[in-house]
Amino acid sequence: MESSNFIIDFLEWLLSFERNALILAGSAIGAGFAMIAGIGPGIGQGLAAGKGAEAVSYNRKNSKKSTMVMLLGSAVAETSGILALVVALILLFMNPLIGVEGTGLVLAASGIGAGLSMIAGIGAGIGQGYAAAKGTEAVGKRPKLQPAIVRTMFLGQAVAQTTGIYALIVALVLMFINPFV
Amino acid sequence: MEGITSEALVLAASAIGAGLAMIAGIGAGIGQGYAAGKGAESVGRQPEAQGDIIRTMLLGSAVAETTGIYGLIIALVLLFVNPLVGML
Numbered sequence: 001m002e003s004s005n006f007i008i009d010f011l012e013w014l015l016s017f018e019r020n021a022l023i024l025a026g027s028a029i030g031a032g033f034a035m036i037a038g039i040g041p042g043i044g045q046g047l048a049a050g051k052g053a054e055a056v057s058y059n060r061k062n063s064k065k066s067t068m069v070m071l072l073g074s075a076v077a078e079t080s081g082i083l084a085l086v087v088a089l090i091l092l093f094m095n096p097l098i099g100v101e102g103t104g105l106v107l108a109a110s111g112i113g114a115g116l117s118m119i120a121g122i123g124a125g126i127g128q129g130y131a132a133a134k135g136t137e138a139v140g141k142r143p144k145l146q147p148a149i150v151r152t153m154f155l156g157q158a159v160a161q162t163t164g165i166y167a168l169i170v171a172l173v174l175m176f177i178n179p180f181v
Numbered sequence: 182m183e184g185i186t187s188e189a190l191v192l193a194a195s196a197i198g199a200g201l202a203m204i205a206g207i208g209a210g211i212g213q214g215y216a217a218g219k220g221a222e223s224v225g226r227q228p229e230a231q232g233d234i235i236r237t238m239l240l241g242s243a244v245a246e247t248t249g250i251y252g253l254i255i256a257l258v259l260l261f262v263n264p265l266v267g268m269l
Contacts, residue, residue, distance in 0.1 A: 033201050046208075
């Protein structure tokens with residue numbers, strides 16, 4: 001059978017490398033993909049920062065309160081960025097794929113897949129940042145309700161985190177208990 | 182096909198990975214721009230609170246910067262202290 005197909009040619013070219021090189025190359029691309037998740041916290045925390053500035057102009061007397069809520073909410077929005085960073089650092093410095101028995105191509109693809117999976121953190125980051133922004137706005141308007149507002153904000157952020165956790169689970173499964181090998 | 186070593190493949194993939202990592206900068210750019218816009222709006226509404234407003238805006242923007250810096254760190258690690266080549 002002739003293999004004039006570009007994809008087959010490419011896969012055969014990849015398989016001409018030694019196994020470890022293939023896995024490490026996949027891990028490098030995966031680490032890069034994982035960091036794309038940083039988009040989410042960046043947008044979300046920026047929303048919170050904007051609402052924080054607005055809240056200070058509404059209610060300058062309580063600027064400390066609204067700034068504190070902004071920082072609390074932003075800290076939660078940071079988590080998916082940190083999780084992506086951890087996955088990237090694992091892929092780079094303590095690569096678990098290289099010691100595993102199995103096909104090199106599958107393990108290389110698992111490294112890329114683990115990184116791709118972490119991109120889901122964008123959603124959690126933006127959503128939690130939006131909650132932080134609205135929480136900051138609300139505390140700026142009615143500082144007396146701060147405990148209730150912060151509680152509701154945290155509750156909503158916890159729910160928004162779930163998809164990010166699912167992504168982390170898939171990434172960890174691909175890296176540590178890979179079902180394909 | 183000959184002449185491409187395993188090291189070259191890992192380094193090529195590292196270059197792609199470094200570029201991908203920097204895509205994270207999109208978020209910090211959008212977020213901080215939004216904060217700057219709201220900051221300008223707020224100073225326009227209440228000019229006498231300018232100092233407080235700018236302080237809160239910069240504090241929040243500094244937090245929004247972090248994920249961009251994480252992406253930069255991973256890119257720099259991939260480019261300059263590549264740990265993967267040593268594992269070959």
